[in-house]
Amino acid sequence: MFKKSLAFLLGTCMVCSLAGCGSSSGGQKDGGSDAAKKTESSSGKRTVTFYSWSENAEEEFDRAVIAEFEKENPDVDVVENFMAGNGYLSKINTMAAADSMPDVFKLPEGNVMEWGKKGALLDLQPLYDKAGIKPEETMLKSTIFRSGDSIWGGGCNVATIALYYNKDLLKEAGIEFPTTDAENPWSWAEFVENAKKLTKDGNGKHPGEDGFDSENVSVYGTMMPTDWVLFTPLLYTNGAGIASEDGTKLNINSEKGLEVIQSIADLSLVEKCAPSVAMAKGAFADKSTMLMNGQVAMIIDGSWALSNYHNDGYDVGVAQIPAFSQAANMSWTGGICMSPKAAENEDAFNFYRYYTDFNNAIKVAEANKVGLGGLPHTLDVFDGGENEEHWKASFTNIDESQNCEAFKNILNQPGTRVGENITLKNFPVIVDNNITPLLDKVWLGEQSASEALGSLDVSSELQGTWN
Structure with a gap:
C-alpha cells in the first residue's frame, strides 16, 4: 500500500490540482452511486461515506475493518467506495471542486498538507479538542499531518526504512x-x-x-x-x-x-x-x-x-x-482525512478515529487470519504488554518478535522524522x-x-x- 501511495505522489499529484483533473469513474463499488447512498440513508441508520484507493487484499481488509466498525456501531452504515489506480485522485479532485467530498477518505501523503492549506480538508484539531484527545499522545508524530495549530489528517500503517x-x-x-x-x-x-x-x-x-x-x-x-x-x-x-x-x-x-x-x-x-x-x-x-x-x-x-x-x-x-x-x-503514511462538510458528523469522526487506531487493524487481522501490511502508528501498541503481543502474534508464519522490536525502536527513535x-x-x-x-x-x-x-x-x- 505504501508503494502505491508513493506512486500517487510522484505521478498524479504533479498534474492534479484542487480545481480540477478530469473525473473518472475508475470502477466504483458498493455505495459509489447516489442511489446507493439514498438507499442506505433510507434504512434508518446514520451514514458515513468513505472513499479509498484500496484494491485486492487491501480492499478486503478495509471492508473487514468497516464491518467490524458497523458491528460495534449498529446504528451507523459506512457507505464505502473503492477505486484503484490514478483515477482515484482524479475523482477526489473533481469531488473537491464540486464541494461533494466524502466524509472520510484516503489521500496520498504528498497532497495532505497542500489540500489542508487550501481549505479542502477539515481541520481535525477542534474535534480532537472536543473529544478531549491529544493526538500526539496517541499516535506517532510522523503520522499526524499537522501544520501550525491545524491537523489535516492522521495516518494508518506507517512505513519506514530498515537494514535487512x-x-x-x-x-x-x-x-x-x-x-x-x-x-x-x-x-x-x-x-x-x-x-x-x-x-x-x-x-x-x-x-x-x-x-x-x-x-x-x-x-x-x-x-x-x-x-x-x-x-x-x-x-x-x-x-x-x-x-x-x-x-x-x-x-x-x-x-x-x-x-x-x-x-x-x-x-x-x-x-x-x-x-x-x-x-x-x-x-x-x-x-x-x-x-x-x-x-x-x-x-x-x-x-x-x-x-x-x-x-x-x-x-x-x-x-x-x-x-x-x-x-x-x-517515516511516513498515507493520509486519512475528512471533508469540511463533515464537521458536525460525529459518526464520521468516530469512524476516522476507529480506522486510524492500529489496535483495530490488529483485531481484524487476527479475526480474518491475514497479515498486516504496515507498521503500528498507535502508541499504545508499543506498550511492552498485551497490545504489543497481539501485534507480534499477527505474524503467523515466522516468529517476528525480534524484527517487530527492531521496527518499534526505529519508529520511536528520536532521530526518526517525517x-x-x-x-x-x-x-x-x-x-x-x-x-x-x-x-x-x-x-x-x-x-x-x-x-x-x-x-x-x-x-x-x-x-x-x-x-
Whole structure:
C-alpha cells in the first residue's frame, strides 16, 4: 500500500490540482452511486461515506475493518467506495471542486498538507479538542499531518526504512548481527567493512584481496540504495537532507549531503561490494529474492518488504539503517482525512478515529487470519504488554518478535522524522525533474557527486515547507 501511495505522489499529484483533473469513474463499488447512498440513508441508520484507493487484499481488509466498525456501531452504515489506480485522485479532485467530498477518505501523503492549506480538508484539531484527545499522545508524530495549530489528517500503517540482512550469510562470515537498538546502529564505515567481508567472487576472494575478480562475484555484500526514498534517511544520518529545514535552500549538495551520495555510489564503483546500476535493474532487480537466495547479504529497503519475507517463510534480520554521524531515519503514511462538510458528523469522526487506531487493524487481522501490511502508528501498541503481543502474534508464519522490536525502536527513535516527501513543497518537481537525472550519472560513475550536484540551482523551484 505504501508503494502505491508513493506512486500517487510522484505521478498524479504533479498534474492534479484542487480545481480540477478530469473525473473518472475508475470502477466504483458498493455505495459509489447516489442511489446507493439514498438507499442506505433510507434504512434508518446514520451514514458515513468513505472513499479509498484500496484494491485486492487491501480492499478486503478495509471492508473487514468497516464491518467490524458497523458491528460495534449498529446504528451507523459506512457507505464505502473503492477505486484503484490514478483515477482515484482524479475523482477526489473533481469531488473537491464540486464541494461533494466524502466524509472520510484516503489521500496520498504528498497532497495532505497542500489540500489542508487550501481549505479542502477539515481541520481535525477542534474535534480532537472536543473529544478531549491529544493526538500526539496517541499516535506517532510522523503520522499526524499537522501544520501550525491545524491537523489535516492522521495516518494508518506507517512505513519506514530498515537494514535487512541474510542471517546465514552473516553467520558464515563471522559477523555479529546488528543490534535492534535503533540508538546504536552500525556506522557507515562498519556497514561498508562488513559488506566487503560478505562479498566474494567465484574463488571465495573478497574485495581488496589480491586476485579478487569483480567481474565474477557470486555474493554481493549489499546493493546501492539509489531511490530517493532509500537515500533520504541516509542523508538525515549525516545532518543533511534534500533541502534545508525551512525548505528554502537545497541541502543535498552540501558537503555532508555530497558525502552520502558519493559513498552510496562508491559501494559499487570503489568498494566493489554492490552490483552496478545496470545489474541492479536487470538480474538483481528483485532484491528481496536476491537476499533470500543468498546472492545479496544486506539491503536497505522499506518496512513493507517484511511481509514479503514473512509470506515466503524466510527468517530475515532487521536493524536500523547505518549512520554516517548520527542515528536517524524517516517515516511516513498515507493520509486519512475528512471533508469540511463533515464537521458536525460525529459518526464520521468516530469512524476516522476507529480506522486510524492500529489496535483495530490488529483485531481484524487476527479475526480474518491475514497479515498486516504496515507498521503500528498507535502508541499504545508499543506498550511492552498485551497490545504489543497481539501485534507480534499477527505474524503467523515466522516468529517476528525480534524484527517487530527492531521496527518499534526505529519508529520511536528520536532521530526518526517525517519525510520531506510530505513536508517539502514542490517535492516531485525538485527531486524527479532536477535531482534524479543528475544522480543517474553519479550511480553510473560518469560524474562525481560534487560534479553532478555541486552547481545545481533549484532556487526557482524551492517554495518552503508545509509546516
